[in-house]
Amino acid sequence: MKRLPEIQINLFQLAVLLDEEDKKFYDYVIAHNVYCSHCRGVAKEGIDVEEVYLTDLNDIRVQGRCKVCNGVVGRLFEYGEKKDFYERANRFRNSIKI
Template sequence: MIHFSDIEINKFQLNSLLNQHEKKGFKFLLRNEICCSSCKNKDLQIINKHTLYLDRFNDLKISGECSNCGSSINYIIPFGHSETFFRKAIQFRHKHLETVDN
């Protein structure tokens, strides 16, 4: 079995991984599903200093801190089950390894 590590990605890289339908879903989840488990804050600007990752399962992970209480927030958006996304993620990982090795 192949084990991947988390890779930090930027918005441009995220944009290249998602198709139009997935982008709409991603934006919807960001606006409606992320909630701080400590203070239960749920607003559009809940996450400060967030970082995006392609996680080891080829899902998207958002990590940051709550804008209200400062608690750590980690949220997984499951895209790795999509065959199309999974293939794009594998291609991205290969390109990422090539740039890291050079």
């Protein structure tokens, strides 16, 4: 199988990709469940998302900053494991011709 390229997407494109359940999970994790290595624990105030990527496995990877210490943090959302998300992501890739 051909490896998909990792592409950077914007927040509007992310919103199109996530269904209601995905979005709830995403919002929860961003606010309560991203590990910050500087704080040595969960980013207590959540994070500011700066960059979003659709990975080669159709997972979502975000990079941002901890709202407490401003340290760089990242989180992978393994949405690509869900068949409906994976197919939605492929349709999205086709629609933007990458």
